[in-house]
Amino acid sequence: MKKARSNKAQAQQQSNGTSHSKLARYLDPNSSWDKDKLLDTLHWIRQALGLSCGLVWGAIPLVGAIWIILFLAISTGVVYWVYSQRLKIDEEEFGGHGALLQEGLFASFTLFLLGWILVYSLVHF
Numbered sequence: 001m002k003k004a005r006s007n008k009a010q011a012q013q014q015s016n017g018t019s020h021s022k023l024a025r026y027l028d029p030n031s032s033w034d035k036d037k038l039l040d041t042l043h044w045i046r047q048a049l050g051l052s053c054g055l056v057w058g059a060i061p062l063v064g065a066i067w068i069i070l071f072l073a074i075s076t077g078v079v080y081w082v083y084s085q086r087l088k089i090d091e092e093e094f095g096g097h098g099a100l101l102q103e104g105l106f107a108s109f110t111l112f113l114l115g116w117i118l119v120y121s122l123v124h125f
Contacts, residue, residue, distance in 0.1 A: 054115025
Protein backbone atom coordinates (compact mmCIF):
# COMPACT_ATOMS: atom_id res chain seq x y z
CA MET A 1 0.00 0.00 0.00
CA LYS A 2 2.79 2.42 0.91
CA LYS A 3 4.69 1.49 -2.23
CA ALA A 4 1.65 2.27 -4.36
CA ARG A 5 1.29 5.67 -2.71
CA SER A 6 4.97 6.55 -3.18
CA ASN A 7 4.81 5.49 -6.84
CA LYS A 8 1.71 7.64 -7.29
CA ALA A 9 3.44 10.63 -5.66
CA GLN A 10 6.51 10.17 -7.87
CA ALA A 11 4.32 9.97 -10.97
CA GLN A 12 2.58 13.22 -9.98
CA GLN A 13 5.92 14.95 -9.46
CA GLN A 14 7.18 13.76 -12.82
CA SER A 15 3.98 14.83 -14.56
CA ASN A 16 4.36 18.30 -13.09
CA GLY A 17 7.92 18.41 -14.37
CA THR A 18 9.35 19.26 -10.97
CA SER A 19 10.21 17.51 -7.75
CA HIS A 20 10.76 20.70 -5.77
CA SER A 21 8.47 22.08 -3.13
CA LYS A 22 6.69 25.36 -3.76
CA LEU A 23 9.09 27.21 -1.48
CA ALA A 24 12.13 25.84 -3.28
CA ARG A 25 10.60 26.85 -6.61
CA TYR A 26 10.31 30.46 -5.42
CA LEU A 27 13.96 30.52 -4.33
CA ASP A 28 15.38 28.79 -7.39
CA PRO A 29 18.00 31.04 -9.04
CA ASN A 30 17.59 29.18 -12.35
CA SER A 31 13.88 29.99 -12.54
CA SER A 32 12.67 32.67 -14.91
CA TRP A 33 11.59 35.77 -13.02
CA ASP A 34 8.96 38.22 -14.13
CA LYS A 35 8.35 41.36 -12.09
CA ASP A 36 5.16 40.16 -10.39
CA LYS A 37 6.61 36.81 -9.34
CA LEU A 38 9.75 38.42 -7.91
CA LEU A 39 7.84 41.11 -6.02
CA ASP A 40 5.41 38.53 -4.62
CA THR A 41 8.31 36.37 -3.47
CA LEU A 42 10.06 39.29 -1.75
CA HIS A 43 6.77 40.43 -0.21
CA TRP A 44 5.99 37.06 1.38
CA ILE A 45 9.55 36.54 2.59
CA ARG A 46 9.32 39.87 4.33
CA GLN A 47 5.91 39.03 5.84
CA ALA A 48 7.19 35.76 7.28
CA LEU A 49 10.22 37.54 8.67
CA GLY A 50 8.04 40.28 10.20
CA LEU A 51 5.74 37.84 11.92
CA SER A 52 8.54 35.64 13.25
CA CYS A 53 10.61 38.58 14.53
CA GLY A 54 7.53 40.11 16.15
CA LEU A 55 6.70 36.90 17.98
CA VAL A 56 10.29 36.42 19.14
CA TRP A 57 10.71 40.06 20.21
CA GLY A 58 7.48 39.89 22.22
CA ALA A 59 8.31 36.56 23.86
CA ILE A 60 11.83 37.54 24.99
CA PRO A 61 10.60 40.56 26.07
CA LEU A 62 12.44 43.29 24.22
CA VAL A 63 11.46 46.96 24.44
CA GLY A 64 12.76 50.10 22.83
CA ALA A 65 13.32 51.71 19.47
CA ILE A 66 16.63 49.93 18.92
CA TRP A 67 14.75 46.67 18.32
CA ILE A 68 12.55 48.32 15.70
CA ILE A 69 15.65 49.60 13.94
CA LEU A 70 17.24 46.14 14.20
CA PHE A 71 14.14 44.55 12.65
CA LEU A 72 14.20 47.00 9.75
CA ALA A 73 17.91 46.30 9.20
CA ILE A 74 17.44 42.52 9.32
CA SER A 75 14.41 42.65 7.03
CA THR A 76 16.14 44.85 4.48
CA GLY A 77 19.32 42.80 4.64
CA VAL A 78 17.51 39.49 4.10
CA VAL A 79 15.53 40.83 1.13
CA TYR A 80 18.69 42.31 -0.38
CA TRP A 81 20.54 39.01 0.08
CA VAL A 82 17.70 37.04 -1.51
CA TYR A 83 17.52 39.01 -4.73
CA SER A 84 21.19 39.86 -5.12
CA GLN A 85 23.01 36.78 -3.86
CA ARG A 86 20.51 33.90 -3.86
CA LEU A 87 18.54 34.71 -7.01
CA LYS A 88 21.32 36.65 -8.75
CA ILE A 89 19.00 38.93 -10.67
CA ASP A 90 19.76 42.30 -12.25
CA GLU A 91 17.88 44.75 -10.06
CA GLU A 92 17.72 47.37 -12.81
CA GLU A 93 15.35 45.13 -14.78
CA PHE A 94 12.90 45.25 -11.87
CA GLY A 95 12.96 48.95 -10.98
CA GLY A 96 16.23 49.23 -9.05
CA HIS A 97 17.18 48.66 -5.45
CA GLY A 98 14.58 51.07 -4.08
CA ALA A 99 11.60 49.30 -5.60
CA LEU A 100 12.81 45.87 -4.53
CA LEU A 101 13.83 46.87 -1.01
CA GLN A 102 10.56 48.61 -0.18
CA GLU A 103 8.34 45.81 -1.49
CA GLY A 104 6.18 44.69 1.42
CA LEU A 105 8.08 46.81 3.93
CA PHE A 106 5.15 48.65 5.48
CA ALA A 107 2.87 45.61 5.64
CA SER A 108 5.72 43.64 7.20
CA PHE A 109 6.41 46.41 9.70
CA THR A 110 2.74 46.45 10.68
CA LEU A 111 2.70 42.67 11.11
CA PHE A 112 5.92 42.87 13.13
CA LEU A 113 4.46 45.46 15.49
CA LEU A 114 1.19 43.58 15.82
CA GLY A 115 2.95 40.34 16.73
CA TRP A 116 5.36 42.05 19.08
CA ILE A 117 2.70 43.99 20.96
CA LEU A 118 0.25 41.10 21.22
CA VAL A 119 2.76 38.53 22.45
CA TYR A 120 4.43 40.99 24.82
CA SER A 121 1.07 42.03 26.30
CA LEU A 122 -0.32 38.52 26.59
CA VAL A 123 2.79 36.87 28.02
CA HIS A 124 4.22 39.54 30.29
CA PHE A 125 1.13 41.27 31.73
